[in-house]
Amino acid sequence: MSLALLEQYAMKLIDLETAVDPVLEEQLFDLLLVRDRIECLRKDYDAANLQKLLHLDQRLQQQGTRIAQFLNLPNCRTTVKPTEDAWWWWFEPAGDWRDRYDWLWSALCVPMMATSGALLLDLSGRFLSGGIDTFGALTVVSQSLLALLTASGTFTKSGEAGIENTLRRFHIPTYHLQEVKFLLALALLLGLFGTRSLLPNIAAGYLKQAIKAQQEKHLVLAQTYYQRALKLDPTHSQVHYYLGTLHEALQNSEEAQAAYQIAVRSGSEPAVNQLARLYLIKNQPDKAVSLLVNSNDQVQNADVKYDLHKNLGWARFQQNWLTEAKTELQSAISINAKAADAHCLMAQVLSDQKHLPDAKLEWQRCLATADSRLPEHDRWIQLGRQAQESLQRTPPLANVVR
Numbered sequence: 001m002s003l004a005l006l007e008q009y010a011m012k013l014i015d016l017e018t019a020v021d022p023v024l025e026e027q028l029f030d031l032l033l034v035r036d037r038i039e040c041l042r043k044d045y046d047a048a049n050l051q052k053l054l055h056l057d058q059r060l061q062q063q064g065t066r067i068a069q070f071l072n073l074p075n076c077r078t079t080v081k082p083t084e085d086a087w088w089w090w091f092e093p094a095g096d097w098r099d100r101y102d103w104l105w106s107a108l109c110v111p112m113m114a115t116s117g118a119l120l121l122d123l124s125g126r127f128l129s130g131g132i133d134t135f136g137a138l139t140v141v142s143q144s145l146l147a148l149l150t151a152s153g154t155f156t157k158s159g160e161a162g163i164e165n166t167l168r169r170f171h172i173p174t175y176h177l178q179e180v181k182f183l184l185a186l187a188l189l190l191g192l193f194g195t196r197s198l199l200p201n202i203a204a205g206y207l208k209q210a211i212k213a214q215q216e217k218h219l220v221l222a223q224t225y226y227q228r229a230l231k232l233d234p235t236h237s238q239v240h241y242y243l244g245t246l247h248e249a250l251q252n253s254e255e256a257q258a259a260y261q262i263a264v265r266s267g268s269e270p271a272v273n274q275l276a277r278l279y280l281i282k283n284q285p286d287k288a289v290s291l292l293v294n295s296n297d298q299v300q301n302a303d304v305k306y307d308l309h310k311n312l313g314w315a316r317f318q319q320n321w322l323t324e325a326k327t328e329l330q331s332a333i334s335i336n337a338k339a340a341d342a343h344c345l346m347a348q349v350l351s352d353q354k355h356l357p358d359a360k361l362e363w364q365r366c367l368a369t370a371d372s373r374l375p376e377h378d379r380w381i382q383l384g385r386q387a388q389e390s391l392q393r394t395p396p397l398a399n400v401v402r
Contacts, residue, residue: 005038006052013059021066022171028071035060035088036080064091072168074161093173105182109154112185119192120147126199126231133228143192150188154181203233207242214246222246237266244274253278264291269299273307280311281376285318306335310342317349325349340369344380351387360391 012031016023038053045053067073068091082089120143127136153159163180167173210225226243229236244259257278263271272295276288292312299305313328326349332342347362363384370377370384 003049005034005041006049006056009034009038009053009056013056013063016063016066017059021070023066023070025071028067029076031060032067032071032076032088036082036086039086060088064088065093067091068093069173070168070171072165075165099178102178105178109182109185112189113151113154116147116150116185116189116192119189119196120144123192123195129231136228139195143195146188146191150184154185199232200236203229203236203239206232207236207239210239210246211242214242214249219246219249235266237263237268237271240266241268241271241274244271269295269301269304270307273304273311276311276315277307277376280314280318283318285315288312288315289319302335306332306339306342309335310339310345313342313349314345317345317352322349322352326353338369340366340371340377340380344370344377344384347384347387348380356391360388363387363391 009031012027012034015027016031019027035057042050042053073089073091077089080089084090123143124140127140149159151159153163160177160181163177163184167176167180206225206229210222210229213219213222213225223243223246226239226246229239230243233239240259240263244256244263247253247256247259257275260271260275260278264275272291276291279285279288279291288311292308292315295308299308309328309332313325313332316322316325316328326346329342329346329349332339333346336342343362344366347359347366350356350359350362366380367384367388370381372378372381
């Protein structure tokens, strides 16, 4: 029996020495069990067999690093429970010159995980503070789980054991443990930074949903989407601009003005015109002019350009600069002759200049397209009707209300 075990031991060693990596765990585990059985019979060996065993053990020790690389010896020891004298169960994987930098990888993991934690808190606050929705909840939960798994693998013994088992499963030397932990922490940090960099794009998605909801008259839902977008990207000029239009629809003039002011500071050209319009509705032409003359008159968008000239003409009319007002309004009409605003204002300018036939024609154009849902249009409609009645009675139209 003992001689047969020695022969079996020798054959299994030959198999190991000639095997191509990666070596199967079953092959290695069976080899060590054979060595266990030999140990139980060692006291019965004569000098020749002991000499043969010594030679075989030397060959086994030469394979120790391969055994430790491809067989999970800590798990095996948990099952077999060998004594410390059973040295074949206690092989260690081969060292590597890169191990001298393990302290560096471990040290770098700490600030990276701290930064990841701060980013995760920031992202969670942005996604959840504006109200919880499915996308925001999934984003926060998935990133929190990744952070938890990474922290566990980096800082806990059980996590390290899990990483080591994974390395062995893919036949990667376990001396790369610290490098893998560093790469996991780095991947988490880059992933969170990536999510942070995508916030403007995600905010743009919420903006589209908000505009659609506003167009469908779901104003409360639209406001929720605008707020979520601003939590993700507080400087998004379009969100502030459209939020201003929503506040106007809700007749919240002060909130609309505040939203437009932020949008103007963020570079929104349409917001310049909307803010100037609110100033003009409140009969504050000086504020409107200072805003409009500093805007870019070289804008390409026809609607924005029309509003720029129309609002500046409106402001000059309120300042009683009739010639300048007429020039700006003519520029507006040349861009869009179908819009009511410039015609309504031009009628008032021409009335003040006593060009009554032309004023009457402009009032007709004004009343044909004006929208009474807009406060200034509603005022101009009433004014236009009064002007037409007056023109029918007497040629002059004096003291037109701006």
